[in-house]
Amino acid sequence: MLGDIFGIFKDVYSYYKYWNDMKGKEIIIITHSLKQPRKDHDAELINQYFEIEGTIDDVMLLPAGFKLKNVKERYRESKYILYYPLSGTGGRVRPSGEAKFVVRETKEKIISFSAIEQLEFKDVYDESFEPARLPSNKN
Template sequence: MVDPSVLGPLAGVSESVSEYYEFWKEYKGEEILIRDHSVTLDDDEKGKIKQNVHVIRGTVEDVTSFPPGFLLKDVEEYIELSNVSLLWGANSTTPLDAVGGSEGRQPLRKVDEKYVSFSSIEQIERAEVADDAIEPFRTEDE
């Protein structure tokens, strides 16, 4: 006989996975970007901000409930770099302007297929929305 105290948490996990699957299955066939974003201040140089975004870009081939996640095809992994320096006025507590620094895309690898679990996803965007994004200091139109 199964201990009922074990079934309570397992039942909750099962319901969560089912809800994830039902929501994410709408992405099947879509090109998506899974992003992990970090912003840090340079300790050596006042006002220098380092922004790195690790991107996994691919088309959702399948959404699985066990294990819960995406199977992506035609996958490209890269890092978007965007380092900027803020300009400060004399005795100012807020920056006056920002000057673009190093930027660009650093390819990491291409692979035909990759599995990404739901639990490892920090941010997700449809590719068409991500491609139209306005990014200060990286987008020339601003």
């Protein structure tokens, strides 16, 4: 049991050492999902993103995570409709709408390391990339 506790502390400390050098960096934490909104309409897909953007102000051991400053929380979604020809082979994807808006802004926010699904540095973030990239419309 003592070994397990030491192992957890060792993991948390390694996160701390790595991220402590990143103070002042702007990051974007991304949660992504790909959903089918209605079971009876299998040709429609929605790519949903929840993004938290901020500057690393502090790195903490307890609770293990970041303290961010100048935080913006955004929601973004892209809708797609899949089109299949009558032959049943091949198919196309057509974008059918997009939404993006700031949900909330705050001066500070604490994020637990365990709550992070994806993280990117703002200076290299490409919003047009979608983790669940759908086939292009090149038919």
